[in-house]
Amino acid sequence: MTGLKIPRSDSPREECGVFGIYAPAEDVSRISFFALFALQHRGQESSGIATADGRIIHHYARMGLVSQVFSEHALNSLKGHTAIGHNRYSTAGSSCSNNAQPLIVGEGDNQIALAHNGNITNAEELRRELDALGYHFRTSTDSEVIANLIMSAPFSTLTERIRHAMGRLRGAYSATLLTKDTLYAMRDPLGVRPLCLGTIGHGGWVVASETCALGHIGAEFVREIEPGEIIRIDANGVESYKEDSGRRALCIFEYIYFARPDSIMNNRLLYSARQAMGAELSREHPVEADLVVGVPDSATAAGAGYALASGIPPAEGLIKNRYMGRTFIEPTQRIRDLGVKLKFNPLQSVLEGKRVVLVDDSIVRGTTTPQVIKLLKRAGAKEVHMRVCAPPICHPCFFGVDMATRRELIAARMSVPEIKDYIGADSLGYLSVEGLIRAVGAPRDNFCLACFTGDYPVPVQLEMDKLALEGLATNNCEPGITAEFDAEEVPAVNY
The missing domain is CATH 3.60.20.10 (Aminohydrolase, N-terminal nucleophile (Ntn) domain)
Incomplete structure (x- = not known):
């Protein structure tokens, strides 16, 4: 079963x-x-x-x-x-x-x-x-x-x-x-x-x-x-x-995603650190929009921070099913095909005709992000501008985080403009490493940033040798770039 x-x-x-x-x-x-x-x-x-x-x-x-x-x-x-x-x-x-x-x-x-x-x-x-x-x-x-x-x-x-x-x-x-x-x-x-x-x-x-x-x-x-x-x-x-x-090397994803927002690390409440990430995103990647929606629950605080700093009203445009725990009931193919709809439900009356800033904590494989954007557009969103609290993840983690292999990481295979097209967003902006460090409010050398920079805090040569066998070259992975295009320059995407 x-x-x-x-x-x-x-x-x-x-x-x-x-x-x-x-x-x-x-x-x-x-x-x-x-x-x-x-x-x-x-x-x-x-x-x-x-x-x-x-x-x-x-x-x-x-x-x-x-x-x-x-x-x-x-x-x-x-x-x-x-x-x-x-x-x-x-x-x-x-x-x-x-x-x-x-x-x-x-x-x-x-x-x-x-x-x-x-x-x-x-x-x-x-x-x-x-x-x-x-x-x-x-x-x-x-x-x-x-x-x-x-x-x-x-x-x-x-x-x-x-x-x-x-x-x-x-x-x-x-x-x-x-x-x-x-x-x-x-x-x-x-x-x-x-x-x-x-x-x-x-x-x-x-x-x-x-x-x-x-x-x-x-x-x-x-x-x-x-x-x-x-x-x-x-x-x-x-x-x-x-x-x-x-040397210190606390995993930076404890601040971005892993730890609960009511936890404290380095004398900092993580909710406030995530709000600061959203504020930094709004300064690095401003856009004209009508609503800010944080992907629940991991980016709720960052979405609030983006809205507060930008002056764009926040909105609860996605409702999360918080009871998506493990189940041993065999799904039908029809239910299986629903995919991300089982997790999120858009509020059409909130989204219809609106230009939406969608804030999320990270994009790793690029599997669910395109579907979330489709949900918003099917619910009537006029534009969806993706903003991400983590810089592009170009390198796998060898220290206990399921960060995917190098081949699976979308930012290792595609440039930021290519990712924007792939996920179906009207624009895409990643928080820079510098902006992330400003938001957490602690020295850069206190953290492991290897998934962004490739600078691992301890030797991982054996694992790197395995990755080399994959023959995957490093892509142009520049933190902090915003990819934005006029509608005429981008082929239409059918939803």
């Missing part, structure tokens, strides 16, 4: 959300459930929780959304005072129940559970090495490589083992790790993936991918876990071990 298929989003897909809690006075399995519910946007393929009661680790993980995976019976079976949780979207390793996390490795007193967000670029090399040492793998994930690398380290304490493993791992990882009585959290030296620390109840501690999870469970934000930092939490409190790597 297959699920309901709709075209893959033009936005990149995040990989995972992680959570951890040490709170002897709290119902840690239930708190973990609600935290994972708040982090559902970071992964919708599988969900799991592992708990520890001082003697053993309990574990439950299945395919599906958080609300589908857990029942009262499942939560009641997860006893303990410490827990970690995970929502998964696969980027390394297939989408199957065997790869659902948290992962359990080891036995008895030497057993650990691990939940990982990110992607390890030297995972295959490490897997071969560990396999030669006799470590067996039951999954196809790089997360199991991390867990076994920690277990194989020649040190007596787990903190030392984690530190040793971090010295050998390359790529992106924010992770929570559980023993029978202790919670650990670690973040890669570049800080590619986010991780934060908070307090809960009387003497309890939590870690989470985003601050939005803390409010849902009544926790208080303390600080972000630093790049290269290891946090250890047990009955004695919190201990921190940190080595400063120098």
Whole structure:
């Protein structure tokens, strides 16, 4: 039986959300459930929780959304005072129940559970090495490589083992790790993936991918876990071990799309950062129009920012079906052909006869954007001017984001004027890298911008060699260009 298929989003897909809690006075399995519910946007393929009661680790993980995976019976079976949780979207390793996390490795007193967000670029090399040492793998994930690398380290304490493993791992990882009585959290030296620390109840501690999870469970934000930092939490409190790597490389798409708008990163509310992106777009790519429509929900804030800065009234021209979760009902061909109509419904009375500025977070493959523009024009929009908060994405991501292969990236194959024609827009403007950095309000060297610039923060030569075999040359990919043409110069597009 297959699920309901709709075209893959033009936005990149995040990989995972992680959570951890040490709170002897709290119902840690239930708190973990609600935290994972708040982090559902970071992964919708599988969900799991592992708990520890001082003697053993309990574990439950299945395919599906958080609300589908857990029942009262499942939560009641997860006893303990410490827990970690995970929502998964696969980027390394297939989408199957065997790869659902948290992962359990080891036995008895030497057993650990691990939940990982990110992607390890030297995972295959490490897997071969560990396999030669006799470590067996039951999954196809790089997360199991991390867990076994920690277990194989020649040190007596787990903190030392984690530190040793971090010295050998390359790529992106924010992770929570559980023993029978202790919670650990670690973040890669570049800080590619986010991780934060908070307090809960009387003497309890939590870690989470985003601050939005803390409010849902009544926790208080303390600080972000630093790049290269290891946090250890047990009955004695919190201990921190940190080595400063120098360079920072937080994924810029946390600001553009991945994180929820009510999360805070680098002391900045992401909703306000996205509003600023829309304002920068209006300054870089002004146009005469009647309405500004932000594609819901990811570009709602940016659309509001564009409208405010330009003086063009905002409008809710698209209504999103917010219940497009996973389903196991087989669709008919007619339903399958509806495609993006299952996700968005245009408001004809709002759009009819209007010149519309359509603001979206990004264009990756160019699959759904043309259909959204068709929807608006069929609803009577006179013109649709596309404005995009991310610069042209010309390079794939190797750090845990499903950003497509180089061959699939529309900006790697087409110029901005060609993309404009392909998606059927009357004009197209991408936010420049400089405008994006102004909007987020933090130094450029704090971020990974490799998907725009090709400047990767760590070597990815093996992956680049694979791409070279595709024979795909770099296209003219200039951030910040607006392509605009008179109607007479462009062949008519039939809708």
